[in-house]
Amino acid sequence: MVSQLSEKAAVSEKATGERAVTVIGLGPMGQAMAGAYLDAGYEVTVWNRTAAKADALVARGAHRAATPGAALAANELVVLSLTDHDALYAILDPVADALAGRVLVNLSSDTPERAREAAAWAAGHGAEYLTGGVQCPPSGIGAAGSSTFYSGPKEVFEAHAAALKVLTGADYRGTDPGLAALYYQIQMDMFWTAMLSYLHATAITAANGITAQEFLPYAQSTMASLPDFLAFYAPRIDAGTHDGDVDKLAMGVASVEHVLHTAESSGVGTALPAAVLDVFRRGMERGHGGDSFTSLLEVFHEG
Template sequence: MSENASGISFIGLGPMGQAMVRTFLDNGHPTTVWNRTAARADGVVASGAVLAGTVAEVLKANELVILSLTDYQAMYDILGQAEDSLSGRVVVNLSSDTPEETRAAAAWLAERGAELVVGGVMVPPELVGKENAYVFYSGPRAVFDAHEPVLKLIGRPDYRGEDHILAQLFYQAQLDIFLTTLSAYMHAVALVGSAGVAAETFQPYAVALFDEMSFFLDGTGRQLDNGDYPGELGNAAMMGATADHIVGASEDAGIDLVLPKAVKAHYDRAIAAGHGKDHWTSLFEVIKKP
Protein backbone atom coordinates (compact mmCIF):
# COMPACT_ATOMS: atom_id res chain seq x y z
CA MET A 1 0.00 0.00 0.00
CA SER A 2 2.74 2.45 0.87
CA GLU A 3 5.32 3.49 -1.67
CA ASN A 4 8.01 2.16 0.62
CA ALA A 5 6.94 -0.90 2.65
CA SER A 6 9.66 -0.27 5.26
CA GLY A 7 8.73 3.39 5.65
CA ILE A 8 7.24 4.77 8.87
CA SER A 9 4.97 7.72 9.55
CA PHE A 10 5.47 9.13 13.02
CA ILE A 11 3.36 11.65 14.94
CA GLY A 12 4.43 13.17 18.26
CA LEU A 13 7.95 14.46 18.77
CA GLY A 14 8.40 14.83 22.48
CA PRO A 15 11.56 13.30 23.97
CA MET A 16 10.18 9.76 23.58
CA GLY A 17 9.05 10.33 20.02
CA GLN A 18 12.36 11.85 18.99
CA ALA A 19 14.26 8.91 20.50
CA MET A 20 12.14 6.43 18.55
CA VAL A 21 12.44 8.32 15.26
CA ARG A 22 16.21 8.45 15.61
CA THR A 23 16.23 4.71 16.25
CA PHE A 24 14.26 4.04 13.07
CA LEU A 25 16.51 6.34 11.06
CA ASP A 26 19.65 4.73 12.48
CA ASN A 27 18.31 1.38 11.26
CA GLY A 28 17.72 2.63 7.74
CA HIS A 29 13.95 3.16 7.80
CA PRO A 30 12.67 6.21 5.92
CA THR A 31 10.56 8.13 8.42
CA THR A 32 8.04 10.89 7.77
CA VAL A 33 7.15 12.95 10.82
CA TRP A 34 4.55 15.48 11.94
CA ASN A 35 4.22 17.44 15.16
CA ARG A 36 1.84 20.17 16.25
CA THR A 37 4.88 22.32 17.07
CA ALA A 38 6.85 21.92 13.86
CA ALA A 39 10.10 23.24 15.36
CA ARG A 40 10.36 20.09 17.46
CA ALA A 41 11.09 18.19 14.25
CA ASP A 42 14.25 20.17 13.50
CA GLY A 43 16.59 17.68 15.17
CA VAL A 44 15.19 14.54 13.55
CA VAL A 45 14.89 16.26 10.17
CA ALA A 46 18.58 17.09 10.42
CA SER A 47 19.13 13.37 11.02
CA GLY A 48 17.21 12.42 7.86
CA ALA A 49 13.50 12.42 8.68
CA VAL A 50 11.03 14.05 6.30
CA LEU A 51 8.73 16.68 7.80
CA ALA A 52 5.16 16.47 6.52
CA GLY A 53 3.30 19.72 6.12
CA THR A 54 -0.09 18.34 7.15
CA VAL A 55 -1.63 15.42 9.01
CA ALA A 56 -3.03 14.09 5.74
CA GLU A 57 0.44 14.14 4.24
CA VAL A 58 2.03 12.16 7.06
CA LEU A 59 -0.80 9.60 6.99
CA LYS A 60 -0.56 9.11 3.24
CA ALA A 61 3.21 8.63 3.33
CA ASN A 62 3.17 5.08 4.76
CA GLU A 63 0.90 2.25 5.87
CA LEU A 64 2.47 2.12 9.34
CA VAL A 65 1.63 5.16 11.48
CA ILE A 66 3.11 5.37 14.99
CA LEU A 67 1.76 7.79 17.58
CA SER A 68 3.66 8.99 20.65
CA LEU A 69 1.19 11.38 22.28
CA THR A 70 -0.01 12.36 25.73
CA ASP A 71 -3.29 10.45 25.56
CA TYR A 72 -5.93 9.14 23.18
CA GLN A 73 -7.74 12.47 23.04
CA ALA A 74 -4.65 13.85 21.33
CA MET A 75 -5.06 11.10 18.73
CA TYR A 76 -8.61 12.28 17.96
CA ASP A 77 -7.50 15.91 17.86
CA ILE A 78 -4.77 15.14 15.33
CA LEU A 79 -6.10 12.31 13.20
CA GLY A 80 -9.53 13.91 13.13
CA GLN A 81 -8.01 16.56 10.87
CA ALA A 82 -7.54 13.98 8.11
CA GLU A 83 -10.03 11.15 8.67
CA ASP A 84 -10.27 10.45 4.93
CA SER A 85 -6.57 9.52 4.93
CA LEU A 86 -6.89 6.81 7.59
CA SER A 87 -8.28 4.03 5.42
CA GLY A 88 -5.83 1.13 5.12
CA ARG A 89 -3.49 2.45 7.75
CA VAL A 90 -2.12 0.56 10.76
CA VAL A 91 -2.03 2.93 13.71
CA VAL A 92 0.32 1.89 16.51
CA ASN A 93 -0.66 4.09 19.42
CA LEU A 94 1.99 4.20 22.13
CA SER A 95 0.03 6.72 24.21
CA SER A 96 -1.19 6.06 27.73
CA ASP A 97 -4.88 6.04 28.59
CA THR A 98 -7.62 3.93 30.18
CA PRO A 99 -8.80 0.57 28.84
CA GLU A 100 -12.20 1.99 27.91
CA GLU A 101 -10.63 4.84 25.97
CA THR A 102 -8.46 2.27 24.21
CA ARG A 103 -11.47 0.19 23.15
CA ALA A 104 -13.26 3.31 21.95
CA ALA A 105 -10.21 4.30 19.90
CA ALA A 106 -10.09 0.88 18.22
CA ALA A 107 -13.74 1.26 17.21
CA TRP A 108 -13.20 4.83 15.99
CA LEU A 109 -10.28 3.79 13.78
CA ALA A 110 -12.11 0.72 12.48
CA GLU A 111 -15.02 2.92 11.39
CA ARG A 112 -12.51 4.84 9.29
CA GLY A 113 -10.88 1.76 7.80
CA ALA A 114 -7.78 1.66 10.00
CA GLU A 115 -6.44 -0.99 12.38
CA LEU A 116 -5.24 -0.21 15.90
CA VAL A 117 -2.26 -1.85 17.58
CA VAL A 118 -1.87 -0.67 21.17
CA GLY A 119 1.57 -0.27 22.69
CA GLY A 120 3.13 0.65 26.02
CA VAL A 121 6.83 1.55 26.08
CA MET A 122 8.41 0.46 29.35
CA VAL A 123 11.64 2.49 29.28
CA PRO A 124 12.51 6.21 29.35
CA PRO A 125 13.65 7.94 26.13
CA GLU A 126 17.35 7.42 26.78
CA LEU A 127 16.89 3.63 26.79
CA VAL A 128 14.77 3.34 23.61
CA GLY A 129 16.34 0.79 21.29
CA LYS A 130 18.75 -0.43 23.95
CA GLU A 131 19.17 -4.00 25.19
CA ASN A 132 16.79 -3.77 28.16
CA ALA A 133 14.01 -1.91 26.36
CA TYR A 134 10.67 -3.66 25.93
CA VAL A 135 7.20 -2.68 24.75
CA PHE A 136 3.83 -4.27 25.47
CA TYR A 137 1.55 -4.72 22.44
CA SER A 138 -2.00 -5.93 21.86
CA GLY A 139 -4.42 -5.97 18.97
CA PRO A 140 -4.93 -8.11 15.84
CA ARG A 141 -2.16 -10.72 15.78
CA ALA A 142 -1.70 -10.76 12.02
CA VAL A 143 -1.38 -6.98 11.92
CA PHE A 144 1.14 -6.98 14.75
CA ASP A 145 3.17 -9.78 13.16
CA ALA A 146 3.35 -7.90 9.86
CA HIS A 147 5.01 -4.91 11.53
CA GLU A 148 6.94 -6.64 14.30
CA PRO A 149 10.29 -6.40 12.43
CA VAL A 150 10.02 -2.61 12.58
CA LEU A 151 8.52 -2.37 16.07
CA LYS A 152 11.25 -4.51 17.63
CA LEU A 153 13.81 -1.82 16.84
CA ILE A 154 12.58 0.37 19.71
CA GLY A 155 12.49 -2.50 22.22
CA ARG A 156 11.69 -6.17 22.63
CA PRO A 157 8.04 -6.64 21.60
CA ASP A 158 5.93 -8.34 24.28
CA TYR A 159 2.66 -9.22 22.56
CA ARG A 160 -0.10 -9.81 25.12
CA GLY A 161 -3.09 -10.78 22.96
CA GLU A 162 -5.85 -9.76 20.56
CA ASP A 163 -7.86 -7.73 23.07
CA HIS A 164 -6.74 -4.12 22.57
CA ILE A 165 -6.81 -3.27 26.27
CA LEU A 166 -4.22 -5.87 27.32
CA ALA A 167 -1.13 -3.84 26.45
CA GLN A 168 -2.66 -0.83 28.20
CA LEU A 169 -3.39 -2.88 31.32
CA PHE A 170 0.10 -4.37 31.49
CA TYR A 171 1.60 -0.90 30.94
CA GLN A 172 -0.56 0.69 33.65
CA ALA A 173 0.08 -2.20 36.05
CA GLN A 174 3.84 -1.80 35.71
CA LEU A 175 3.56 1.94 36.26
CA ASP A 176 1.26 1.29 39.22
CA ILE A 177 4.18 -0.45 40.92
CA PHE A 178 6.71 2.09 39.66
CA LEU A 179 4.90 5.27 40.66
CA THR A 180 3.74 3.94 44.03
CA THR A 181 7.26 2.80 44.83
CA LEU A 182 8.72 6.21 43.98
CA SER A 183 6.15 7.91 46.21
CA ALA A 184 6.98 5.45 49.01
CA TYR A 185 10.65 6.33 48.62
CA MET A 186 9.88 10.06 48.87
CA HIS A 187 7.80 9.40 51.97
CA ALA A 188 10.55 7.31 53.56
CA VAL A 189 13.12 10.05 52.90
CA ALA A 190 10.78 12.58 54.53
CA LEU A 191 10.33 10.27 57.52
CA VAL A 192 14.04 9.92 58.30
CA GLY A 193 14.56 13.52 57.23
CA SER A 194 12.30 14.65 60.06
CA ALA A 195 15.19 13.70 62.36
CA GLY A 196 17.73 15.60 60.28
CA VAL A 197 18.97 12.61 58.25
CA ALA A 198 20.15 13.64 54.79
CA ALA A 199 18.51 12.00 51.80
CA GLU A 200 21.95 11.03 50.52
CA THR A 201 22.64 9.18 53.77
CA PHE A 202 19.44 7.15 53.48
CA GLN A 203 19.68 6.44 49.74
CA PRO A 204 21.96 3.35 49.93
CA TYR A 205 19.49 1.65 52.29
CA ALA A 206 16.62 2.30 49.90
CA VAL A 207 18.67 0.96 46.98
CA ALA A 208 19.45 -2.22 48.91
CA LEU A 209 15.76 -2.76 49.65
CA PHE A 210 14.76 -2.16 46.02
CA ASP A 211 17.30 -4.77 44.98
CA GLU A 212 15.83 -7.29 47.44
CA MET A 213 12.14 -6.74 46.64
CA SER A 214 11.95 -9.55 44.10
CA PHE A 215 12.61 -12.00 46.95
CA PHE A 216 9.31 -11.02 48.55
CA LEU A 217 7.40 -11.75 45.35
CA ASP A 218 8.59 -15.33 45.01
CA GLY A 219 5.57 -17.62 44.84
CA THR A 220 3.04 -14.82 45.30
CA GLY A 221 1.61 -15.20 41.79
CA ARG A 222 0.58 -18.77 42.56
CA GLN A 223 -1.01 -17.72 45.87
CA LEU A 224 -3.00 -14.95 44.20
CA ASP A 225 -4.18 -17.17 41.35
CA ASN A 226 -5.21 -19.94 43.74
CA GLY A 227 -6.67 -17.72 46.45
CA ASP A 228 -4.48 -19.56 48.97
CA TYR A 229 -2.62 -17.40 51.49
CA PRO A 230 -0.59 -19.51 53.96
CA GLY A 231 0.31 -17.16 56.78
CA GLU A 232 3.17 -18.74 58.69
CA LEU A 233 5.43 -15.83 57.78
CA GLY A 234 4.38 -12.22 57.28
CA ASN A 235 0.70 -12.56 58.11
CA ALA A 236 -1.71 -9.65 57.66
CA ALA A 237 -2.07 -8.96 61.39
CA MET A 238 1.69 -8.66 61.88
CA MET A 239 2.19 -6.55 58.75
CA GLY A 240 -0.85 -4.45 59.67
CA ALA A 241 0.70 -3.61 63.03
CA THR A 242 3.78 -2.35 61.19
CA ALA A 243 1.59 -0.30 58.87
CA ASP A 244 -0.05 1.26 61.92
CA HIS A 245 3.36 2.12 63.39
CA ILE A 246 4.37 3.84 60.14
CA VAL A 247 1.24 6.00 60.33
CA GLY A 248 2.07 6.89 63.93
CA ALA A 249 5.68 7.71 63.12
CA SER A 250 4.54 9.86 60.22
CA GLU A 251 2.09 11.73 62.44
CA ASP A 252 4.86 12.38 64.97
CA ALA A 253 7.14 13.58 62.17
CA GLY A 254 4.47 15.92 60.82
CA ILE A 255 4.74 14.60 57.27
CA ASP A 256 2.06 13.63 54.73
CA LEU A 257 -0.19 10.75 55.82
CA VAL A 258 -2.06 9.87 52.62
CA LEU A 259 0.15 6.98 51.47
CA PRO A 260 0.73 5.26 54.84
CA LYS A 261 -2.96 5.56 55.72
CA ALA A 262 -3.89 4.00 52.39
CA VAL A 263 -1.58 1.06 53.05
CA LYS A 264 -2.89 0.69 56.60
CA ALA A 265 -6.46 0.70 55.26
CA HIS A 266 -5.68 -2.36 53.13
CA TYR A 267 -4.49 -4.28 56.17
CA ASP A 268 -7.37 -3.08 58.34
CA ARG A 269 -9.89 -4.29 55.76
CA ALA A 270 -8.13 -7.61 55.26
CA ILE A 271 -8.07 -8.27 59.00
CA ALA A 272 -11.74 -7.25 59.31
CA ALA A 273 -12.54 -9.73 56.53
CA GLY A 274 -10.98 -12.55 58.54
CA HIS A 275 -7.52 -12.66 56.94
CA GLY A 276 -5.51 -11.63 60.00
CA LYS A 277 -3.72 -15.00 60.23
CA ASP A 278 -3.31 -15.27 56.45
CA HIS A 279 -0.25 -14.18 54.48
CA TRP A 280 -0.04 -10.51 53.52
CA THR A 281 -0.98 -11.50 49.98
CA SER A 282 -4.54 -11.89 51.32
CA LEU A 283 -4.80 -8.11 50.88
CA PHE A 284 -5.58 -9.02 47.29
CA GLU A 285 -9.06 -10.09 48.35
CA VAL A 286 -9.99 -6.61 49.59
CA ILE A 287 -8.17 -4.79 46.79
CA LYS A 288 -9.89 -6.67 43.97
CA LYS A 289 -13.23 -6.47 45.84
CA PRO A 290 -13.22 -3.14 47.67
Protein backbone atom coordinates (compact mmCIF):
# COMPACT_ATOMS: atom_id res chain seq x y z
CA MET A 1 0.00 0.00 0.00
CA VAL A 2 2.81 2.42 0.86
CA SER A 3 4.48 1.82 -2.51
CA GLN A 4 1.18 2.40 -4.30
CA LEU A 5 0.63 5.68 -2.47
CA SER A 6 4.16 6.85 -3.27
CA GLU A 7 3.62 5.99 -6.92
CA LYS A 8 0.39 8.02 -7.00
CA ALA A 9 2.05 10.92 -5.23
CA ALA A 10 4.62 11.10 -7.99
CA VAL A 11 1.85 11.95 -10.44
CA SER A 12 1.45 15.47 -9.11
CA GLU A 13 5.14 16.13 -9.63
CA LYS A 14 5.57 15.02 -13.22
CA ALA A 15 2.27 14.18 -14.87
CA THR A 16 1.72 17.73 -16.10
CA GLY A 17 5.16 18.03 -17.66
CA GLU A 18 4.80 18.96 -21.32
CA ARG A 19 8.03 17.22 -22.31
CA ALA A 20 7.88 14.09 -20.23
CA VAL A 21 6.86 10.61 -21.35
CA THR A 22 6.89 7.02 -20.16
CA VAL A 23 7.75 4.20 -22.56
CA ILE A 24 6.74 0.68 -21.56
CA GLY A 25 8.25 -2.12 -23.63
CA LEU A 26 11.84 -1.95 -24.80
CA GLY A 27 12.11 -4.22 -27.78
CA PRO A 28 13.81 -2.71 -30.84
CA MET A 29 10.84 -0.40 -31.49
CA GLY A 30 10.49 0.71 -27.88
CA GLN A 31 14.23 1.32 -27.66
CA ALA A 32 14.05 3.52 -30.75
CA MET A 33 11.08 5.45 -29.40
CA ALA A 34 12.62 6.12 -26.01
CA GLY A 35 15.84 7.15 -27.74
CA ALA A 36 13.97 9.58 -30.00
CA TYR A 37 12.37 11.23 -26.98
CA LEU A 38 15.74 11.55 -25.27
CA ASP A 39 17.18 13.09 -28.42
CA ALA A 40 14.32 15.60 -28.43
CA GLY A 41 15.03 16.63 -24.84
CA TYR A 42 12.16 14.83 -23.16
CA GLU A 43 12.32 13.51 -19.64
CA VAL A 44 11.85 9.80 -20.27
CA THR A 45 10.84 7.05 -17.88
CA VAL A 46 11.15 3.47 -19.09
CA TRP A 47 10.09 0.04 -17.94
CA ASN A 48 10.69 -3.39 -19.40
CA ARG A 49 10.14 -6.86 -18.03
CA THR A 50 13.85 -7.56 -18.60
CA ALA A 51 15.29 -4.57 -16.76
CA ALA A 52 18.71 -4.81 -18.41
CA LYS A 53 17.20 -3.71 -21.72
CA ALA A 54 16.92 -0.24 -20.21
CA ASP A 55 20.63 0.03 -19.38
CA ALA A 56 21.71 1.91 -22.50
CA LEU A 57 18.78 4.32 -22.24
CA VAL A 58 19.46 4.94 -18.55
CA ALA A 59 23.07 5.68 -19.45
CA ARG A 60 21.72 8.36 -21.79
CA GLY A 61 19.58 9.92 -19.07
CA ALA A 62 16.34 7.94 -18.95
CA HIS A 63 14.75 7.03 -15.62
CA ARG A 64 14.30 3.32 -14.95
CA ALA A 65 10.96 2.57 -13.25
CA ALA A 66 11.12 -0.32 -10.81
CA THR A 67 7.57 -1.48 -11.53
CA PRO A 68 4.86 -0.92 -14.15
CA GLY A 69 2.93 1.04 -11.53
CA ALA A 70 5.87 3.37 -11.01
CA ALA A 71 6.19 3.79 -14.77
CA LEU A 72 2.52 4.82 -14.99
CA ALA A 73 2.81 7.17 -12.03
CA ALA A 74 5.78 8.99 -13.54
CA ASN A 75 3.97 10.71 -16.41
CA GLU A 76 0.59 11.45 -17.89
CA LEU A 77 1.64 10.32 -21.37
CA VAL A 78 2.45 6.61 -21.55
CA VAL A 79 3.60 5.02 -24.82
CA LEU A 80 3.19 1.24 -25.05
CA SER A 81 5.41 -0.75 -27.41
CA LEU A 82 4.45 -4.36 -26.74
CA THR A 83 3.98 -7.56 -28.73
CA ASP A 84 0.19 -7.48 -28.58
CA HIS A 85 -2.74 -6.77 -26.31
CA ASP A 86 -2.16 -9.89 -24.25
CA ALA A 87 1.10 -8.33 -23.14
CA LEU A 88 -0.72 -5.08 -22.34
CA TYR A 89 -3.13 -6.81 -19.98
CA ALA A 90 -0.43 -8.99 -18.41
CA ILE A 91 1.60 -5.90 -17.51
CA LEU A 92 -1.06 -3.31 -16.69
CA ASP A 93 -4.00 -5.27 -15.28
CA PRO A 94 -2.20 -5.88 -11.95
CA VAL A 95 -1.62 -2.11 -11.58
CA ALA A 96 -4.90 -0.94 -13.11
CA ASP A 97 -5.55 1.34 -10.12
CA ALA A 98 -2.66 3.51 -11.36
CA LEU A 99 -4.25 4.11 -14.77
CA ALA A 100 -6.57 6.93 -13.77
CA GLY A 101 -5.54 10.17 -15.43
CA ARG A 102 -3.08 8.51 -17.77
CA VAL A 103 -3.08 8.81 -21.57
CA LEU A 104 -2.19 5.41 -23.01
CA VAL A 105 -0.84 5.48 -26.56
CA ASN A 106 -0.79 1.84 -27.59
CA LEU A 107 1.59 1.31 -30.49
CA SER A 108 1.39 -2.48 -30.20
CA SER A 109 0.08 -4.47 -33.16
CA ASP A 110 -3.24 -6.27 -32.88
CA THR A 111 -6.69 -6.41 -34.46
CA PRO A 112 -9.20 -3.53 -34.67
CA GLU A 113 -11.62 -5.35 -32.37
CA ARG A 114 -8.97 -5.89 -29.72
CA ALA A 115 -8.04 -2.20 -29.95
CA ARG A 116 -11.67 -1.29 -29.24
CA GLU A 117 -11.77 -3.70 -26.30
CA ALA A 118 -8.56 -2.22 -24.88
CA ALA A 119 -9.91 1.32 -25.23
CA ALA A 120 -13.03 0.34 -23.28
CA TRP A 121 -10.88 -1.40 -20.66
CA ALA A 122 -8.70 1.70 -20.26
CA ALA A 123 -11.73 3.98 -20.01
CA GLY A 124 -13.13 1.73 -17.31
CA HIS A 125 -10.02 2.48 -15.27
CA GLY A 126 -10.13 6.23 -15.88
CA ALA A 127 -7.52 6.42 -18.64
CA GLU A 128 -7.66 7.98 -22.09
CA TYR A 129 -6.60 5.72 -24.94
CA LEU A 130 -5.17 6.21 -28.42
CA THR A 131 -4.47 3.36 -30.81
CA GLY A 132 -1.42 3.68 -33.04
CA GLY A 133 -0.16 1.75 -36.06
CA VAL A 134 3.49 2.48 -36.82
CA GLN A 135 4.31 2.33 -40.52
CA CYS A 136 8.06 2.02 -40.30
CA PRO A 137 10.74 -0.22 -38.78
CA PRO A 138 12.69 0.92 -35.70
CA SER A 139 15.24 2.62 -37.93
CA GLY A 140 12.48 4.92 -39.19
CA ILE A 141 11.58 6.29 -35.76
CA GLY A 142 12.52 9.96 -35.63
CA ALA A 143 13.23 10.02 -39.37
CA ALA A 144 11.57 12.32 -41.87
CA GLY A 145 8.93 10.63 -43.99
CA SER A 146 7.90 8.02 -41.42
CA SER A 147 4.28 7.96 -40.29
CA THR A 148 1.95 6.38 -37.76
CA PHE A 149 -1.82 5.90 -37.91
CA TYR A 150 -3.70 7.13 -34.82
CA SER A 151 -7.32 6.87 -33.74
CA GLY A 152 -9.29 7.62 -30.62
CA PRO A 153 -10.63 10.81 -29.03
CA LYS A 154 -9.64 13.72 -31.27
CA GLU A 155 -9.07 16.11 -28.39
CA VAL A 156 -6.66 13.65 -26.79
CA PHE A 157 -4.77 13.20 -30.05
CA GLU A 158 -4.52 16.95 -30.58
CA ALA A 159 -3.37 17.57 -27.02
CA HIS A 160 -0.44 15.17 -27.47
CA ALA A 161 0.21 15.50 -31.20
CA ALA A 162 3.49 17.36 -30.68
CA ALA A 163 4.87 14.55 -28.52
CA LEU A 164 3.66 11.87 -30.91
CA LYS A 165 5.29 13.64 -33.84
CA VAL A 166 8.67 13.26 -32.16
CA LEU A 167 8.43 9.61 -33.21
CA THR A 168 6.97 9.92 -36.72
CA GLY A 169 4.45 11.90 -38.67
CA ALA A 170 0.94 11.46 -37.26
CA ASP A 171 -1.95 10.41 -39.51
CA TYR A 172 -5.17 10.75 -37.50
CA ARG A 173 -7.87 8.42 -38.87
CA GLY A 174 -10.86 9.10 -36.61
CA THR A 175 -12.45 8.64 -33.22
CA ASP A 176 -13.04 4.88 -33.50
CA PRO A 177 -10.07 3.34 -31.63
CA GLY A 178 -10.14 0.40 -34.03
CA LEU A 179 -9.42 2.49 -37.13
CA ALA A 180 -5.67 2.90 -36.64
CA ALA A 181 -5.33 -0.85 -36.15
CA LEU A 182 -7.48 -1.47 -39.22
CA TYR A 183 -5.40 0.83 -41.43
CA TYR A 184 -2.23 -0.77 -40.08
CA GLN A 185 -3.40 -4.32 -40.71
CA ILE A 186 -4.56 -3.65 -44.27
CA GLN A 187 -1.14 -2.12 -44.95
CA MET A 188 0.45 -5.27 -43.54
CA ASP A 189 -1.88 -7.40 -45.68
CA MET A 190 -0.43 -5.76 -48.78
CA PHE A 191 3.15 -5.59 -47.52
CA TRP A 192 3.62 -9.22 -46.49
CA THR A 193 1.78 -10.57 -49.54
CA ALA A 194 3.89 -8.44 -51.87
CA MET A 195 7.14 -9.31 -50.09
CA LEU A 196 6.30 -13.01 -50.11
CA SER A 197 5.67 -12.81 -53.86
CA TYR A 198 9.11 -11.23 -54.20
CA LEU A 199 10.71 -14.08 -52.26
CA HIS A 200 8.87 -16.66 -54.35
CA ALA A 201 10.01 -15.00 -57.57
CA THR A 202 13.55 -14.79 -56.18
CA ALA A 203 13.46 -18.52 -55.42
CA ILE A 204 12.58 -19.18 -59.06
CA THR A 205 15.40 -16.93 -60.27
CA ALA A 206 17.89 -18.68 -58.00
CA ALA A 207 16.74 -22.09 -59.26
CA ASN A 208 17.54 -20.87 -62.75
CA GLY A 209 20.98 -19.50 -61.94
CA ILE A 210 20.01 -15.83 -61.61
CA THR A 211 21.17 -13.96 -58.51
CA ALA A 212 18.97 -11.71 -56.41
CA GLN A 213 21.20 -8.80 -57.41
CA GLU A 214 20.69 -9.52 -61.10
CA PHE A 215 16.94 -9.78 -60.57
CA LEU A 216 16.78 -6.62 -58.43
CA PRO A 217 16.17 -3.95 -61.11
CA TYR A 218 13.35 -6.02 -62.64
CA ALA A 219 11.75 -6.67 -59.25
CA GLN A 220 11.96 -2.95 -58.50
CA SER A 221 10.43 -2.09 -61.86
CA THR A 222 7.46 -4.37 -61.23
CA MET A 223 6.86 -2.98 -57.75
CA ALA A 224 7.23 0.60 -59.05
CA SER A 225 4.45 -0.03 -61.59
CA LEU A 226 1.89 -0.93 -58.93
CA PRO A 227 0.88 2.63 -57.91
CA ASP A 228 -0.35 3.34 -61.44
CA PHE A 229 -2.48 0.20 -61.40
CA LEU A 230 -3.94 1.10 -58.00
CA ALA A 231 -4.80 4.62 -59.17
CA PHE A 232 -6.50 3.20 -62.27
CA TYR A 233 -8.59 0.57 -60.48
CA ALA A 234 -9.60 2.45 -57.29
CA PRO A 235 -12.32 4.66 -58.86
CA ARG A 236 -13.69 1.69 -60.80
CA ILE A 237 -13.88 -0.36 -57.62
CA ASP A 238 -15.67 2.46 -55.77
CA ALA A 239 -18.10 2.72 -58.69
CA GLY A 240 -18.71 -1.03 -58.56
CA THR A 241 -17.65 -1.53 -62.17
CA HIS A 242 -15.43 -4.43 -63.19
CA ASP A 243 -15.45 -4.05 -66.95
CA GLY A 244 -13.12 -6.36 -68.83
CA ASP A 245 -12.00 -3.65 -71.23
CA VAL A 246 -8.39 -3.59 -69.98
CA ASP A 247 -7.95 -7.01 -68.41
CA LYS A 248 -10.02 -10.16 -68.25
CA LEU A 249 -10.07 -12.67 -65.43
CA ALA A 250 -9.77 -15.55 -67.91
CA MET A 251 -6.46 -14.09 -69.08
CA GLY A 252 -5.36 -13.81 -65.48
CA VAL A 253 -6.09 -17.48 -64.88
CA ALA A 254 -3.86 -18.46 -67.80
CA SER A 255 -1.12 -16.15 -66.56
CA VAL A 256 -1.13 -17.55 -63.02
CA GLU A 257 -1.16 -21.10 -64.40
CA HIS A 258 2.02 -20.26 -66.31
CA VAL A 259 3.61 -18.90 -63.14
CA LEU A 260 2.67 -22.08 -61.28
CA HIS A 261 4.10 -24.31 -64.02
CA THR A 262 7.30 -22.26 -64.16
CA ALA A 263 7.78 -22.65 -60.41
CA GLU A 264 7.01 -26.36 -60.62
CA SER A 265 9.50 -26.97 -63.42
CA SER A 266 12.11 -24.98 -61.47
CA GLY A 267 11.71 -27.22 -58.43
CA VAL A 268 10.22 -24.36 -56.37
CA GLY A 269 7.20 -24.80 -54.12
CA THR A 270 3.89 -23.87 -55.72
CA ALA A 271 1.78 -23.15 -52.60
CA LEU A 272 1.72 -19.40 -53.23
CA PRO A 273 0.72 -19.36 -56.93
CA ALA A 274 -1.65 -22.26 -56.25
CA ALA A 275 -3.44 -20.15 -53.64
CA VAL A 276 -3.69 -17.26 -56.11
CA LEU A 277 -4.93 -19.59 -58.83
CA ASP A 278 -7.60 -20.95 -56.49
CA VAL A 279 -9.00 -17.44 -55.99
CA PHE A 280 -8.93 -16.76 -59.74
CA ARG A 281 -10.72 -20.03 -60.52
CA ARG A 282 -13.39 -19.31 -57.93
CA GLY A 283 -14.05 -16.06 -59.77
CA MET A 284 -14.34 -17.98 -63.02
CA GLU A 285 -16.87 -20.34 -61.43
CA ARG A 286 -18.99 -17.30 -60.58
CA GLY A 287 -19.08 -16.28 -64.23
CA HIS A 288 -16.53 -13.47 -64.16
CA GLY A 289 -14.23 -14.79 -66.90
CA GLY A 290 -14.95 -11.77 -69.10
CA ASP A 291 -14.71 -9.24 -66.27
CA SER A 292 -11.67 -7.52 -64.80
CA PHE A 293 -9.72 -9.35 -62.13
CA THR A 294 -11.14 -6.77 -59.68
CA SER A 295 -14.35 -8.82 -59.81
CA LEU A 296 -12.49 -11.15 -57.41
CA LEU A 297 -13.61 -8.76 -54.68
CA GLU A 298 -16.83 -10.80 -54.77
CA VAL A 299 -14.84 -13.94 -53.88
CA PHE A 300 -13.19 -12.20 -50.93
CA HIS A 301 -16.45 -10.73 -49.66
CA GLU A 302 -18.02 -14.17 -49.64
CA GLY A 303 -15.24 -15.44 -47.41
